[in-house]
Amino acid sequence: MVFSRRGGLGARDLLLWLLLLAAWEVGSGQLHYSIPEEAKHGTFVGRVAQDLGLELAELVPRLFRVASKTHRDLLEVNLQNGILFVNSRIDREELCQWSAECSIHLELIADRPLQVFHVEVKVKDINDNPPVFRGREQIIFIPESRLLNSRFPIEGAADADIGANALLTYTLSPSDYFSLDVEASDELSKSLWLELRKYLDREETPELHLLLTATDGGKPELQGTVELLITVLDVNDNAPLFDQAVYRVHLLETTANGTLVTTLNASDADEGVNGEVVFSFDSGISRDIQEKFKVDSSSGEIRLIDKLDYEETKSYEIQVKAVDKGSPPMSNHCKVLVKVLDVNDNAPELAVTSLYLPIREDAPLSTVIALITVSDRDSGANGQVTCSLMPHVPFKLVSTFKNYYSLVLDSALDRESLSVYELVVTARDGGSPSLWATARVSVEVADVNDNAPAFAQPEYTVFVKENNPPGCHIFTVSARDADAQENALVSYSLVERRVGERALSNYVSVHAESGKVYALQPLDHEELELLQFQPRQPNPDWRYSASLRAGMHSSVHLEEAGILRAGPGGPDQQWPTVSSATPEPEAGEVSPPVGAGVNSNSWTFKYGPGNPKQSGPGELPDKFIIPGSPAIISIRQEPTNSQIDKSDFITFGKKEETKKKKKKKKGNKTQEKKEKGNSTTDNSDQ
Numbered sequence: 001m002v003f004s005r006r007g008g009l010g011a012r013d014l015l016l017w018l019l020l021l022a023a024w025e026v027g028s029g030q031l032h033y034s035i036p037e038e039a040k041h042g043t044f045v046g047r048v049a050q051d052l053g054l055e056l057a058e059l060v061p062r063l064f065r066v067a068s069k070t071h072r073d074l075l076e077v078n079l080q081n082g083i084l085f086v087n088s089r090i091d092r093e094e095l096c097q098w099s100a101e102c103s104i105h106l107e108l109i110a111d112r113p114l115q116v117f118h119v120e121v122k123v124k125d126i127n128d129n130p131p132v133f134r135g136r137e138q139i140i141f142i143p144e145s146r147l148l149n150s151r152f153p154i155e156g157a158a159d160a161d162i163g164a165n166a167l168l169t170y171t172l173s174p175s176d177y178f179s180l181d182v183e184a185s186d187e188l189s190k191s192l193w194l195e196l197r198k199y200l201d202r203e204e205t206p207e208l209h210l211l212l213t214a215t216d217g218g219k220p221e222l223q224g225t226v227e228l229l230i231t232v233l234d235v236n237d238n239a240p241l242f243d244q245a246v247y248r249v250h251l252l253e254t255t256a257n258g259t260l261v262t263t264l265n266a267s268d269a270d271e272g273v274n275g276e277v278v279f280s281f282d283s284g285i286s287r288d289i290q291e292k293f294k295v296d297s298s299s300g301e302i303r304l305i306d307k308l309d310y311e312e313t314k315s316y317e318i319q320v321k322a323v324d325k326g327s328p329p330m331s332n333h334c335k336v337l338v339k340v341l342d343v344n345d346n347a348p349e350l351a352v353t354s355l356y357l358p359i360r361e362d363a364p365l366s367t368v369i370a371l372i373t374v375s376d377r378d379s380g381a382n383g384q385v386t387c388s389l390m391p392h393v394p395f396k397l398v399s400t401f402k403n404y405y406s407l408v409l410d411s412a413l414d415r416e417s418l419s420v421y422e423l424v425v426t427a428r429d430g431g432s433p434s435l436w437a438t439a440r441v442s443v444e445v446a447d448v449n450d451n452a453p454a455f456a457q458p459e460y461t462v463f464v465k466e467n468n469p470p471g472c473h474i475f476t477v478s479a480r481d482a483d484a485q486e487n488a489l490v491s492y493s494l495v496e497r498r499v500g501e502r503a504l505s506n507y508v509s510v511h512a513e514s515g516k517v518y519a520l521q522p523l524d525h526e527e528l529e530l531l532q533f534q535p536r537q538p539n540p541d542w543r544y545s546a547s548l549r550a551g552m553h554s555s556v557h558l559e560e561a562g563i564l565r566a567g568p569g570g571p572d573q574q575w576p577t578v579s580s581a582t583p584e585p586e587a588g589e590v591s592p593p594v595g596a597g598v599n600s601n602s603w604t605f606k607y608g609p610g611n612p613k614q615s616g617p618g619e620l621p622d623k624f625i626i627p628g629s630p631a632i633i634s635i636r637q638e639p640t641n642s643q644i645d646k647s648d649f650i651t652f653g654k655k656e657e658t659k660k661k662k663k664k665k666k667g668n669k670t671q672e673k674k675e676k677g678n679s680t681t682d683n684s685d686q
Contacts, residue, residue: 030118030401033084036126037092042085045075045121048108049082052117056082062110067353071095071104075121084119092123093160100162107371107404114355114368118401127165127218131157133226134284138212140194140230141328144202145237151181151193153333155284155319157214157224167217173210178230180212185246189317191335194228202232236326238269240277242334249336253310254343261293262336264300266322274326282319282333289318293338302336310342311377344382344431349375350439352425358444361415369395370441372405374427381430390424395443397425407441415445416482449487453479462517466525474508477515490515495535499528 033046049056054064059079066072076087096102106119133155140152159166170192172180177200181193192212208230215223243265251261268275279300281290293316295302302318318336323329351373359369376383387405389397394411407423421443428436455477462475481488491512497504507528510517 030120032120032122034122034124035086035090036124037090037095038126038128039086039090041087041089045084045086046119047082048077048084048117048119052108054082054110056080059110062112064108064110066106067109068104068106072106074104075106077108084121090123092125092162093129095123098160098162098166109355116368116371116400116406118404125162125165127161127216127220127222129160129165130222131159131168131214131216131224133157133212133214133224135226137227137229140228141233141330142196142200142230143233143235143237143239143330144200145234146196146200148196148199150196152196154192154194154212154228155226155282156190156192157226159214159216161216161218164217168214169217171213171215173212175208175210177205177208178210183245185335185337191245194230200232202234206232208232233328233330236270236274236324236328236330238274238324239330240266240268240322240324240332242266242322242332245334247334247336249338250341251304251308251338252341252343253308254345255304255308257304257306259304261302261304261338264295264302264320264322264334264336266300266332266334268322268324268330270324270326274324274330276325277322278325279320279322282321285319288313289316292316293318295320308340310340310379311346313340315339342379342382344378344429344433344435346377346382347435348385348427348429348437349377350425350427350437351375352439352441354441358446359409359413360446360448361413362448362450363409363413365409365411367409368406369409369443370407372397372407372425372439374403374405376427376429378429378431381432384430385427386430388426388428390426391421395421395423413445415447415484416451419445419447419484421445447484447487449483451482451487453481453490455479464519464523467522468519470519470521472519473516474519475517477510477517479515 031046031048031051035043035045049059049064058064059077059082064077064079066075066077073088074086074090075084077084090104092102095104102123102125104121104123106121108117108119109115110117138154140154142152156170157168159168168190170180170182170190172178172194177196177198178194179197181195183191183193185191194210208228210228210230211225212228213223213225215221247262247264249262251259264279266277266279268277278297279295280297281293281295292304292306292308293302294305300322302320316336316338318338319333320336321331321333323331353371353373354369355371356367356369359367372387374385374387376385385403387397387399389395389407394409394413395407396410398406398408400406407425423441423443425439425441426436427438428434456479460475460477464474468474477492479490479492481490492510492515493512494505494508494510499507505520507520507523508517509520
């Protein structure tokens with residue numbers, strides 16, 4: 001594959017590169033793609049819509065989008081063709097520095113229904129950084145008296161790339177006096193030395209100019225150079241020598257200021273001032289090292305002067321030199337490698353993104369409510385985070401990818417039971433002792449119209465005087481709804497039915513909002529004894545009531561299955577059907593005791609199980625029967641001043657027995673007709 005001098009790709013090679021690297025795989029709900037760094041704007045990455053099984057036509061309506069927390073501007077999705085493409089310049093060195101693995105993690109979200117997809121785009125390193133030396137030249141002082149095979153340290157180059165692209169080899173321009181000696185400290189770090197192959201003569205050659213070239217392992221390879229300016233010195237012919245070329249030190253990131261890092265040891269074979277050694281950091285050392293470490297010029301002790309932070313810098317490479325006091329001075333170099341060890345000093349961090357709030361109380365199970373991202377700046381077990389949720393129901397956390405969680409619905413909601421849930425998400429790392437962080441999530445439950453209105457009581461009995469003024473308010477019904485807002489607004493209406501030859505709505509009306517019931521016209525007791533205008537659910541009790549007036553038509557209603565029914569009236573009338581209301585065919589109850597008075601306008605009694613006896617005086621028709629039941633009630637009227645026991649006025653037994661009694665009873669049919677006629681007489685003044 002051929003790169004341009006600027007590190008770019010040829011058109012044919014770029015196409016081949018993309019075909020090879022834009023492969024993807026689906027695993028654990030994630031797509032994987034690869035892309036080389038420095039790819040141009042619009043470079044194809046992958047067909048995310050096709051790979052996710054989404055139709056192109058649904059991308060725009062479902063608001064398909066990139067919702068990554070960071071780096072979302074680097075990549076974008078074309079909603080017309082579903083292709084993920086490079087949106088802006090991707091520099092792997094800027095993105096991941098010297099990390100061996102470099103990836104961009106994206107979250108792709110589609111609404112209606114909500115779906116979250118994870119995409120990992122691996123950024124491949126290209127050889128776009130040449131080796132770089134610290135300066136344009138290195139000045140080296142070498143006395144003319146140095147022996148053959150003497151070695152003189154020189155500084156190598158650095159390469160911002162990784163892997164083979166950062167693997168450097170060095171070459172030295174041809175010289176009769178020096179050769180290059182390279183020692184590998186580790187895979188990428190190398191120590192360079194100039195080795196003397198021929199005696200120096202300051203008078204013959206006071207200066208030497210050599211060119212050191214560093215070449216990386218990329219294809220095509222890139223190079224960097226530095227000029228070595230060698231000055232041949234006279235007299236002071238022994239340089240200080242360190243007992244180690246490399247000092248290796250491990251420090252916890254919590255190491256206190258003032259702690260001794262290491263002690264350098266260098267000796268000089270010269271005597272007097274030529275053998276006195278002064279330690280110092282190299283002149284080209286970074287400002288960060290100068291702020292963290294200090295070296296004692298005479299003792300060679302290196303101490304920590306500022307706090308360390310593993311999450312900020314994991315290692316330090318310190319170049320130290322020892323210079324004697326000769327004239328001219330002679331020097332030597334060593335390297336101190338400080339590796340910072342991680343301590344669990346960072347609590348996890350939580351980020352909650354609400355996506356579906358408030359949530360409807362009829363939302364299906366597994367509905368995604370919020371996305372939760374956790375992170376921990378520590379490494380290893382100290383940075384491994386687990387999440388938990390309190391309370392555990394009706395929600396749960398589902399791990400979607402690495403440190404990504406979804407808050408989902410786990411069981412059914414009921415707003416009328418609880419309208420707001422206060423959840424606590426706890427993220428805890430694996431350190432010892434562990435650190436944790438919490439985030440509170442308030443989940444509001446939106447109302448659904450799942451409750452019907454309910455009246456305060458199953459039935460209402462209302463007594464109205466006749467000849468009422470039109471439009472008068474006779475009663476107010478009230479119903480409540482357990483739902484909220486518009487779902488709890490109740491309106492009232494009548495169930496239309498016929499009353500005689502006219503519709504019920506000709507007599508009464510109900511206000512739709514207030515529930516007030518109005519009589520639309522004067523009610524005539526003789527014409528209309530009872531109005532029914534509200535059906536209810538069946539009730540196991542049977543209740544009968546009669547409103548009677550002496551010498552007039554009687555009115556009666558039966559409360560059965562929640563329906564009020566009017567009887568036809570008359571002193572010898574047939575009453576509504578009851579079915580078998582008593583446990584025994586011969587038994588029955590009537591209340592109250594009859595005969596307590598004859599001037600009362602009304603008398604009410606109950607018949608059947610579950611109805612206690614009630615008291616109250618009244619006058620009754622001479623008889624009435626209960627069709628469908630073995631019971632019949634007969635009433636015998638007597639004069640007001642009669643001394644006969646009033647309790648004998650009513651008999652309650654089988655119909656057959658009553659008929660037999662009627663045959664035996666001596667009475668005047670003319671008198672019965674007379675009594676019936678009297679029952680229609682107007683006694684409204686009573």
